[in-house]
Structures are given as C-alpha cells and as structure tokens.
Amino acid sequence: MKNNKFYLLVVVTSLLLLSCLSIKDRKKSEEEKQNTSNKNEQPNMVFFLADDQDVYDYGCYGNEKVNTAAVDRLAKEGMLFTNAFTAQAICAPSRSQLFTGKYPLKNGCFANHTATKPTIQSVTTHMKNLGYEVVLAGKSHVKPSNVYHWDKEWEPVPKKNVPRDYIPLDSIENYFKNAKKPFCMFITSKYPHSKYFDVKNAKADDIKFFPFNENKKSDQAFVKNKAGYYRSIEEDNTQLEGVLKLVDTYLTDNTLFIYSADHGVSGKFTVKDIGLKVPFVVRWPKVIKAGSTSNQLIHYTDVLPTFMEIAGGNATPDMDGKSFLSLLKGKDNNIHEYVYGVRTNQNILNSEIFPSRMIRDKRHKYIRNFNALEVLDKNLTGKPNVDYFIKRGANAHKNEPFEELYDLQNDPFEQHNLASDLDYKSIKEKLAKDMFVWMKTQGDILSEDMIGIPIITPKGNKGFKLDQDTPRRKIPEAIKNTLTKDDYIVIEHW
Known part of the structure; x- marks a missing residue:
C-alpha cells in the first residue's frame, strides 16, 4: 500500500514537473519567435x-x-x-x-x-x-x-x-x-x-x-x-x-x-x-x-x-x-532651435589663421570671424614670428568682417550683412550669447573673452605646420621653422 502511494506521488510530481517545463518551453519558444519577428x-x-x-x-x-x-x-x-x-x-x-x-x-x-x-x-x-x-x-x-x-x-x-x-x-x-x-x-x-x-x-x-x-x-x-x-x-x-x-x-x-x-x-x-x-x-x-x-x-x-x-x-x-x-x-x-557651424582654416592645404563660428535658426544667422582685420590688434602676441602668421590670416580674409548677421528669409544667399543695423541689435545679441554657451559645452578652443588667437597643430612632425610650405602657399625662408611647440595648442589625437 505504501509503495502504491509512493508510486502515485512520483507520477503526479513528474506530470506537474513536465507541465511546468512545457509551459516554460512554450514561453521561451514564443519569446524567441517574438525576438525573431522584431529582428x-x-x-x-x-x-x-x-x-x-x-x-x-x-x-x-x-x-x-x-x-x-x-x-x-x-x-x-x-x-x-x-x-x-x-x-x-x-x-x-x-x-x-x-x-x-x-x-x-x-x-x-x-x-x-x-x-x-x-x-x-x-x-x-x-x-x-x-x-x-x-x-x-x-x-x-x-x-x-x-x-x-x-x-x-x-x-x-x-x-x-x-x-x-x-x-x-x-x-x-x-x-x-x-x-x-x-x-x-x-x-x-x-x-x-x-x-x-x-x-x-x-x-x-x-x-x-x-x-x-x-x-x-x-x-x-x-x-x-x-x-x-x-x-x-x-x-x-x-x-x-x-x-x-x-x-x-x-x-x-x-x-x-x-x-x-x-x-x-x-x-x-x-x-x-x-x-x-x-x-x-x-x-x-x-x-x-x-x-x-x-x-x-x-x-x-x-x-x-x-x-x-x-x-x-x-x-x-x-x-x-x-x-x-x-x-x-x-x-x-x-x-x-539652432544648428551650428565651425570653420577651422588651419589644415593641410590653406592653413591661414581665420577661425569662425556660426549659429542659425530658421530665419536668422550670426557669424563671428575671430581673426578679422578689424580686431587684429587684440589678437597679436608680441612675438614677431607668431604675429606674422596671425597678420597673414587676417589679411588673407580682409573682406570678412568680425560679425555677420543675415535675415535668411529675405536674403537666402547672405548678401546683406545686418550686424551693424540697430533694428537687429537684440537678435544679434541673443544669437551671439547662445552661440558662446554652445561653444563652451563643446570644449571649444575659442571663447568670447579670450586674449589673442590660438594656433593649432598636430603632435609630432606630421600634418600642417604654419611655418612650412603647403601645396597652396609658400612661406618666406626667413620665417620657416621659427615656431616652437610652446607657440601652438597641440592636438594630441591628430
């Protein structure tokens, strides 16, 4: 009698276990099918x-x-x-x-x-x-x-x-x-x-x-x-x-x-x-x-x-x-609300120092050209070899002003600079303020209140050196190889 009860208990337990496994397997199969379907x-x-x-x-x-x-x-x-x-x-x-x-x-x-x-x-x-x-x-x-x-x-x-x-x-x-x-x-x-x-x-x-x-x-x-x-x-x-x-x-x-x-x-x-x-x-x-x-x-x-x-x-x-x-x-x-733009003229081909930043909404656009000729004096360092290249960059873009503002709805090809128009003063100031906030979040090498203008170079001897010729420009012999590592911001990962 005891053996029959034991046998019955084993059978019931086994059936319950198989049922649980079957449910688990079905769930697993359904999940796999769903995952495959999603994939x-x-x-x-x-x-x-x-x-x-x-x-x-x-x-x-x-x-x-x-x-x-x-x-x-x-x-x-x-x-x-x-x-x-x-x-x-x-x-x-x-x-x-x-x-x-x-x-x-x-x-x-x-x-x-x-x-x-x-x-x-x-x-x-x-x-x-x-x-x-x-x-x-x-x-x-x-x-x-x-x-x-x-x-x-x-x-x-x-x-x-x-x-x-x-x-x-x-x-x-x-x-x-x-x-x-x-x-x-x-x-x-x-x-x-x-x-x-x-x-x-x-x-x-x-x-x-x-x-x-x-x-x-x-x-x-x-x-x-x-x-x-x-x-x-x-x-x-x-x-x-x-x-x-x-x-x-x-x-x-x-x-x-x-x-x-x-x-x-x-x-x-x-x-x-x-x-x-x-x-x-x-x-x-x-x-x-x-x-x-x-x-x-x-x-x-x-x-x-x-x-x-x-x-x-x-x-x-x-x-x-x-x-x-x-x-x-x-x-x-x-x-x-905005999209932004970056200009870095120091590169393998051109290499003149003339960095710019831009902020734009659907209608208005503000540009700051940080080495424009009109602000050249405050960018000079007192080092003749460095200042030669800062002056060279400003003069290479002598027709580009320090600030630019455009009403893109009425001037989609940016032909009429409104930066000095008093009617647009508040628009310009807001765009400039918001642009500098963005620049800070980006870890920009430029800022609103910086003194001088940074020059950049890759580490080592590769890449673009301001005091060397490029395929598109020649440097006077007297100024070649006069810049030192201390004159640059060195970008380590380049």
Whole structure:
C-alpha cells in the first residue's frame, strides 16, 4: 500500500514537473519567435553620400539645368528636407558628425584630414550593439580604425575614362543578395568632387547662376569648370541609379534610403549656407508619405540618433544630435532651435589663421570671424614670428568682417550683412550669447573673452605646420621653422 502511494506521488510530481517545463518551453519558444519577428522588422538602412555638391545643384532643389534624375526620383518617392545642415564644410569633419552624432569640436575632428578622438564610440559600435552589421562602401576619409571598425569595408574601384574612382557596385550587389541580418550601409561616392570631366565648348547658358557667382558668367575658365562639375554630378547620378536598382531588386520596401552630399563646394571652408546646407532626401516606403517635404532644422549629428531609435535603441546622453524619426512618420515637430557651424582654416592645404563660428535658426544667422582685420590688434602676441602668421590670416580674409548677421528669409544667399543695423541689435545679441554657451559645452578652443588667437597643430612632425610650405602657399625662408611647440595648442589625437 505504501509503495502504491509512493508510486502515485512520483507520477503526479513528474506530470506537474513536465507541465511546468512545457509551459516554460512554450514561453521561451514564443519569446524567441517574438525576438525573431522584431529582428525581421528592423529595416535595412542605406545612406548614399555624394562628395562636394551644392544643395542648389539638384532638380528637386530648383536647378533645372543639371541632371539629377535619380535624386529627383527619390524626392518624389519620399521626403525632401529643405533645412538640413552639416557643421563644417569640409570632408573629414562633416563625415565624423554623421558617424558619431557629435559636432566636430566635441568628436575631435575639426580640421580636414584629422582624426576623431580615440575614445569616441561611432556608428560601428552603436549599431552593432543593436544587432546590425555596419558597412562602408567607397570613400572613407575618417580615422582612427579603433573608432571606425566596419564589419565590411570596400574601397572605391578604378574605372576607365572617368576622373574619379567608382563606388564598388559589385560588392554592394553581392552583399544585398546574401545579407543574413539587418545592416546599416554607407555608400560614399567620390563624385562630383574635382577633378572634373573635361567638357568641350562649355556655355554659360547651360549653367545656372546665383547671387554669389553671377559675376562669373563671362569668365570662361569658371564656366568650363562648372560644366565639368555638372558632368561629374551626372556621373554620380548614374552610380546612384545603379544602387537604387540593386535596392529595388534585392531588398524589401522596409528599407530606409537616405541621399545627401557632405557639403557644398561653392562654400567649402566657410560657414555660409552654400557650404553648410546640404541636400537631404529620405525614402522609406513603409513609413514616409511619397512627395512630402520637411522644413524643420535637422543636422548631420541627428543621423546616428535616428538610426539608433529606428533600430530599437536610444542616443547616448553625450550626443549632440536628436532623432528625427517623428518627421519621417509625418509629424511636423521642431527638432532643433539652432544648428551650428565651425570653420577651422588651419589644415593641410590653406592653413591661414581665420577661425569662425556660426549659429542659425530658421530665419536668422550670426557669424563671428575671430581673426578679422578689424580686431587684429587684440589678437597679436608680441612675438614677431607668431604675429606674422596671425597678420597673414587676417589679411588673407580682409573682406570678412568680425560679425555677420543675415535675415535668411529675405536674403537666402547672405548678401546683406545686418550686424551693424540697430533694428537687429537684440537678435544679434541673443544669437551671439547662445552661440558662446554652445561653444563652451563643446570644449571649444575659442571663447568670447579670450586674449589673442590660438594656433593649432598636430603632435609630432606630421600634418600642417604654419611655418612650412603647403601645396597652396609658400612661406618666406626667413620665417620657416621659427615656431616652437610652446607657440601652438597641440592636438594630441591628430
């Protein structure tokens, strides 16, 4: 009798245990299925970045004389942004913002051909942590490798009878066909960056001119250069068409596709809108209403936070950017009150001391040129060799005033400086005050009440030294190699 009771107890216990395990297994299976479903719902993200193209040189942005049919198609199928910006109109600093969510001063890459701070986490870390593969196809121009550690990276490929290498279309196609997990791919073209195509018999009538260059209509060298630039734009458009064909062939309609160009070529090395305002077109058939437009201020630092939110994560507190996913979903909410701009003229090519900072809302823009000729005296140090270069920088930009203020609603091409107009005094003072607050948060080497003007250099003997020749300028023999380490602010991570 006791044995039968014991046997019954064992059977009941076993059944209860099996039932619990079965419930646990079912829950686990359901969770795994849900996780798989969520993972499958994560969209692929493709960002196509052109190189050195003005926002005004697209059909969808109002230039009927240039062939940008592929970009125009994206605008019809997605959303066109009219107020998208980068903070610096040169290649490496512009790209570093895209990849880090941080402005150039904060991420460390604020002069061309320089490195991001080695402690920064970039898109490669953040998106991998959210389950994505992160791929670079084309031009890099960012470093160091421990910050930008791509899952896959393909260099541009040589192509006959064109001035620049092509994007690696074959590698992109093979990847699209065989991708096993969600991916974030940056396709970075080397077009239309010079050197341009050689166009014979170029005519001014085939070029669209603007207030900032209409005085060049009779300059045949300028017209020929512009015609070659237009032809290079067309070649980049051909590459974009090839990519879109691959996307439409191999990927689902749950694919986010962004087109942009890293900065404008006509405003390169400046903080004018022609340099900092960028084309920005987004297609995402499952989310974005076709043919829509957004006039909200967005910024390159916003791209990574947006990608992270789409992938199911959140931007880190130290990022400058904010997600604009709500705009893609059709809401017209403000993302930023201001966007900011940085100019660092000390770089490998030009190297004249003329740093600038910019703050801009939707209507007004304030610029301070810290080494303008009118404030040169307070920037001098009393050291003849240092002051030679400070004077040289001020004189190289002698037509640029200490302060600039523009009403962009009435003067979109920044032709009329209102900085001395008393009717705009309060606007100027507020923008200046808010700009200096931002600069402080960025750890800027410049400040409102500084004495003198800082000069910068990389550590060691590499990079750009003010007292040495560059490809674009010569230094008198008597002044060469006269600056010492103590004369510079040395940027250790460059």
